[in-house]
Amino acid sequence: MRAVSQLADLPTGATATVKALAADAGLRQRLEALGLRPGQSVQVLRRGWWSGPLHVRVGMTELMLRRRDAARVSLAA
Amino acid sequence: MPNTGKSTLFNRLTGHHAHIGNWPGLTVDLLQADLQLSGRSVQLVDLPGIYDLRGHSDDEAVVRRFLEQTPVDLVLVVLNASQLDRQLRLALQVQQLGLPAVLALNMADEAARFGVSIQAESLSAALNQPVLPLSAKYRQGLETLQHTLLAQLEARADHPAAIPEQLEERLAAMDADLDGAMAELVERCVTLPARWRDSRSRRLDAVLLHPLLGLPLFFLAMALMFQGIYAIGVPVQEALGSLLDQFGQAVLKPLIAPLPALLQGFLLEGLYQGLGTVMAFLPVIALFFLAMGLVEDSGYLSRAAYLMDAFMERLGLDGRSFVLSLMGFGCNVPAILGTRVMRDRGLRLLSMLVIPFSLCSARLNVFLFMAAVFFPPRIGGLVIFGLYLMSFVAAMLTALLFRGRFPSNEPLVLELPPYRLPTAGQMLSRAWSEVKHFWLWSRRFIIFGVVAVWLLNNLPVGVEPASSASLAGQLGTLTQPLLAPIGINPKLAVALLFGFIAKEIVLGGLAVIYGQADPVALSRAIASDVSWPQALSFMLFTLLYTPCLSTVAVIRSESKKLSFTLLSVAWSLLLAWLVSFVAFQTITRLS
Numbered sequence: 001m002r003a004v005s006q007l008a009d010l011p012t013g014a015t016a017t018v019k020a021l022a023a024d025a026g027l028r029q030r031l032e033a034l035g036l037r038p039g040q041s042v043q044v045l046r047r048g049w050w051s052g053p054l055h056v057r058v059g060m061t062e063l064m065l066r067r068r069d070a071a072r073v074s075l076a077a
Numbered sequence: 078m079p080n081t082g083k084s085t086l087f088n089r090l091t092g093h094h095a096h097i098g099n100w101p102g103l104t105v106d107l108l109q110a111d112l113q114l115s116g117r118s119v120q121l122v123d124l125p126g127i128y129d130l131r132g133h134s135d136d137e138a139v140v141r142r143f144l145e146q147t148p149v150d151l152v153l154v155v156l157n158a159s160q161l162d163r164q165l166r167l168a169l170q171v172q173q174l175g176l177p178a179v180l181a182l183n184m185a186d187e188a189a190r191f192g193v194s195i196q197a198e199s200l201s202a203a204l205n206q207p208v209l210p211l212s213a214k215y216r217q218g219l220e221t222l223q224h225t226l227l228a229q230l231e232a233r234a235d236h237p238a239a240i241p242e243q244l245e246e247r248l249a250a251m252d253a254d255l256d257g258a259m260a261e262l263v264e265r266c267v268t269l270p271a272r273w274r275d276s277r278s279r280r281l282d283a284v285l286l287h288p289l290l291g292l293p294l295f296f297l298a299m300a301l302m303f304q305g306i307y308a309i310g311v312p313v314q315e316a317l318g319s320l321l322d323q324f325g326q327a328v329l330k331p332l333i334a335p336l337p338a339l340l341q342g343f344l345l346e347g348l349y350q351g352l353g354t355v356m357a358f359l360p361v362i363a364l365f366f367l368a369m370g371l372v373e374d375s376g377y378l379s380r381a382a383y384l385m386d387a388f389m390e391r392l393g394l395d396g397r398s399f400v401l402s403l404m405g406f407g408c409n410v411p412a413i414l415g416t417r418v419m420r421d422r423g424l425r426l427l428s429m430l431v432i433p434f435s436l437c438s439a440r441l442n443v444f445l446f447m448a449a450v451f452f453p454p455r456i457g458g459l460v461i462f463g464l465y466l467m468s469f470v471a472a473m474l475t476a477l478l479f480r481g482r483f484p485s486n487e488p489l490v491l492e493l494p495p496y497r498l499p500t501a502g503q504m505l506s507r508a509w510s511e512v513k514h515f516w517l518w519s520r521r522f523i524i525f526g527v528v529a530v531w532l533l534n535n536l537p538v539g540v541e542p543a544s545s546a547s548l549a550g551q552l553g554t555l556t557q558p559l560l561a562p563i564g565i566n567p568k569l570a571v572a573l574l575f576g577f578i579a580k581e582i583v584l585g586g587l588a589v590i591y592g593q594a595d596p597v598a599l600s601r602a603i604a605s606d607v608s609w610p611q612a613l614s615f616m617l618f619t620l621l622y623t624p625c626l627s628t629v630a631v632i633r634s635e636s637k638k639l640s641f642t643l644l645s646v647a648w649s650l651l652l653a654w655l656v657s658f659v660a661f662q663t664i665t666r667l668s
Contacts, residue, residue, distance in 0.1 A: 026133060026420065027488045033128030033164035034492060037256070049288045052387030053396070055493065059162040060193065060269065062278075062493040063382045066390070069488040 007042060007054070007073035015043040016075040018058075023072040035061045036073065079126035080494055081157040082183045085503065086213035087123045090223070097141055107143075114227040119150070130170040131248045135417070141244060141516055144176070144467040148238030151229055152178040157189035158195060158210055161267050165259050168204060173251050177233055178206045179225055185210035186217065187495065192270030200266040214500060225317070274588050278376075278495040285377070291384050300376075302368045303465070307458070309583035310361035311445065318357035318596050325349050326595075342542075343531050346592060351527035351585025354596070358442045359512055362407075365438055366511040367504055369407055374499040378403070392473060395481025395489045398428040402472060405435030408515065409628045413635055424485035427476060429632055430645055433624050434471040436464060439519065439580035443619050446584055450600040451612045464620055471621055471652060519581040522625070526575050526582030530589045533571065543568070543590050563618065563657040564611040564665070573618060579625040610668070614661040 006009050007018075018040050021028045035058040036042060045055040045062070053064040091110035091471040107579050108123040124143060154171055156164040159180070171178050182188070182195060188210070201208040207225045211218025241247065285291055321665035325345055333341050370379050381403065382396030397418060405412035412432045436444075444464055448457035533549035540547045545554060545567065551566025552574065560570050568590050576583040591606070593599035607615070623629060623646050633642040 005381060023488070025492070028489050029129065029132055030488070033132065033163075034490060035160075036490075045282070046286060046288070048286075048383060048387050049292070050387040053383055053489065055282070055286065055383065060160045060191070061163060062495075064379075064386070064396075064493055065490040066386065066488065069490060 004076055005077075006071050007044070007056070008070035009041075010044045010066045010075065012044050012047055015041055017041050019074045019076040021073055023069070027069060027072065031065075031073070034063050035059045037065070042073075042075075046074060078128060078156055078167060080492055081126065081155050081164075082213050083155045084123070086155055086183055086211075087121070089213045089216065089219055091121055112226075114223055114230070117227060117230070117342060119226075119230065121153075122147075127167070128164075129166060129368070130174075131245075131252060134420075136606060144241060145244050146240075148240050149176065150233065150238050151226065152176045153181060153226070154178055155181045155183050158182035158185045159191050159193045161193070161195065162263050162269060165262055166255060169255060169258055169262070169450060170248060170251070172204050172206060174244065174247060176239055176241060177229065177236075178204075178221075179229055180204065180206055180208045182208065182210040182214055186212045186215055187497075191275050191495075194268045196266045196268075200262070203266065209344065214503060275495050276359055281496050282380075285380055291380075295377075295381060295384055298372075300462075303373070304591075306361060306364045306368060307383075307445075307461075310364045313356050313360040314445070317360065318353070321353040321357060322595050326517060332551060339535065341534075342592075347527050347585075347589050348524065349581070350486040350588045351523050352520070354446075354584045354588060355442065355523055355581050356516075358438075358445070359516060361441070361445070362438045362515055363508050363512045365441075366407055367508040369404065370504050370507045370511075371499060373599050374497060374503070376494045376496045379491060383493065386489060392476035393424075393427055393483065393485065394431065394476055394485070395424065396491065397489070398424070398431065402432055402435050405432045405437060407438055407511070409433050409435060409437050409624050410631050413628065413631050415634065419487060421485040421487035423483040424487050426486065426641060427479060427483040429636060430479055430483070431472045431476050431545055432647070433628055433632075433649060434468050434475060434621065436468040436486060436625055438515070439625065440619055443576075443580060443583045444616055446600075447484065447598075447612050447616055450604050453607045460616070463577065464616060467617065467656070471656075475648070475652070517625075519579065522579035523581050523585055526578055527585045527589060530571065530575055530582070530586040534549075534589060542592055549590065559654075562662070563654060564608075564614040564661040565657075566607065566611065568617050569607065569611070573615070573622070576619060577623055577626065579627070580619065581625075583619065591611075610661055610664040613664065614657040617660055618653045618657045621656055622650050649666065 004014075004016065007016075010016055018036060018038050020038055021031055021036075023031065031037070037054075040058050043057045045057055047054055047067075048064075051067060053066050054070050055062065055064050056070075057063075087110070091112055107125075110121055110123075112119050112121040122143075124140050127134070127137045127140050129137065130141060131137070152171055156167050156168060168178070168180050180200075182197070185195075188195065197208045197210055207229065209218055209222050209225060210223055213219070285294060287294075289472060297639050329345060329349060330341075336344070378400055380531055382400045384396075385399040386396035394612075398416075401412045403413045404415060409432055412435065413429055415604065416425045416428045416432075419428065441461075444461055448460045451457075452460055530549070533552065534543040534547050536548050544550055549571045550567060553570045554580040556565070556574075557567065560573075565573065571590055572583050572586045575586045587603065588599050591599055591602040593602045603612075627648060629642060632645055633639065636642060
């Protein structure tokens with residue numbers, strides 16, 4: 001399988017581990033507050049229509065985030 | 078923490094007697110209430126829900142400042158029991174600051190359902206503070222919580238209330254070790270399920286968030302919701318309206334018979350009729366808030382943000398703007414206050430520009446009445462539906478036109494909570510407080526408005542009420558060069574003028590202007606004076622122009638810019654006039 005480097009490219013249904021957050025302080029804190037931090041495993045549950053947001057699960061929390069913001073979350077190979 | 082049922086717990090503990098406290102140095106209002114603990118009375122303050130004491134959000138700053146300035150006897154930290162894997166951070170921060178604390182793990186029922194098990198005792202030992210799993214929604218564990226709070230307060234009776242020193246420095250110093258400490262604590266005290274166990278949310282999401290079905294289903298649900306509200310609410314409203322009128326005729330009229338005719342007319346046809354018309358609509362409004370509360374507390378509203386975000390993004394807005402606009406269908410004022418969650422100024426201003434086009438419950442009063450007067454029931458329903466559609470179109474058009482002026486680049490990351498079944502008691506008490514608020518709020522405007530309309534109609538002294546010689550008639554005639562092309566006659570113009578203060582006045586105002594207290598007689602009087610294209614134009618104008626003075630005031634205070642407030646008012650007036658003009662001229666030319 002081709003190594004996926006960022007959350008925005010993770011196929012629907014797949015799980016990966018967060019490596020780093022290349023986001024500005026505001027977004028990084030928001031992601032971390034909701035549990036999306038390095039070392040956590042994240043699963044993409046679905047993608048919205050018309051390039052809509054991703055629906056992901058981290059630990060016991062489910063979130064939506066835009067693909068643009070998901071591109072800032074890099075994944076461990 | 079946000080989304081942990083903190084407000085529910087606060088209400089359960091204090092029993093809805095909270096009031097807004099004034100805290101020096103804080104820019105927001107905090108709810109506070111007396112909490113009775115077996116005879117001892119303590120002050121409980123509801124601080125904003127936060128994720129992290131070190132965070133940069135406004136809410137997080139408010140909590141920090143509060144803790145720095147206000148000595149507290151005890152901190153009650155409320156977390157969501159099923160999300161301890163990330164939420165324990167806050168409890169650790171409070172503990173490491175040395176603040177005396179009790180940790181409430183709310184929604185323990187849900188955690189059990191999802192297969193999360195928590196060793197409260199070892200957690201309590203590790204944090205050196207009481208840890209109590211409970212469910213505020215189902216009233217489980219509340220007594221134990223109260224006993225614990227009391228015991229903790231008494232145990233610390235001889236300690237002075239605490240203010241943590243150098244709060245920010247100490248938080249910063251501990252931050253590096255926090256992740257490790259939290260992971261270790263979760264490992265030791267919380268057992269997460271090997272597989273996600275919330276199959277209910279999973280199955281519902283598969284349908285409700287379906288890429289193709291999701292949006293049609295959402296709009297279908299909304300349409301059914303509104304249909305249901307009218308199917309139940311409108312007959313109740315009509316019955317209540319005629320009951321109130323009969324009471325006025327049979328009981329009040331004889332009572333005030335000795336008073337001068339002018340005063341009689343004012344009391345009965347002005348004040349009583351004005352208040353009665355609005356009161357009759359309270360059932361519809363209660364049903365509306367009930368339904369909206371159900372949608373919100375079930376978790377469907379945050380799904381609406383997910384479903385609509387792609388579309389809203391192209392309008393320069395985001396999923397939250399959509400949800401706030403939806404809330405605006407109840408009342409625009411809290412919806413505009415809700416834009417505080419947005420940090421990007423462009424996004425926030427654009428949302429504030431769009432929200433006033435949401436057809437709020439006060440405007441709905443006017444439309445339900447007018448639709449019943451001018452159209453048979455089947456067509457009337459379509460007219461109301463068309464007005465809702467127009468409300469969306471106006472909001473979309475506004476966003477498209479102004480998105481260039483208010484560009485934004487805010488990321489959107491939202492929690493999608495599991496689906497929940499709200500309890501009946503929770504829903505009813507919520508709807509009740511919303512209706513109470515609406516009534517108290519609108520009553521002031523109605524009394525003022527109705528008095529003013531009545532005075533304008535009956536002054537100068539001796540004039541035939543509401544004739545063209547009265548102040549109202551003169552004022553109405555003055556507007557004709559501008560309003561005649563859109564079919565608004567002088568009487569309707571006066572109602573619209575007062576509608577600027579609040580839409581609740583419009584109906585009461587019309588009752589006063591046409592001098593008819595009885596709803597049926599008022600319908601007839603208006604129907605004989607106004608044609609249906611005129612009525613339609615009046616409704617469109619009412620829908621689109623400035624919702625009310627309160628909305629203007631809150632836009633001013635939230636945007637902190639007079640120029641923006643003026644833009645919002647001017648644009649809505651212009652759009653209202655243009656749409657009414659096109660509609661009225663097209664219909665009159667065609668027929």
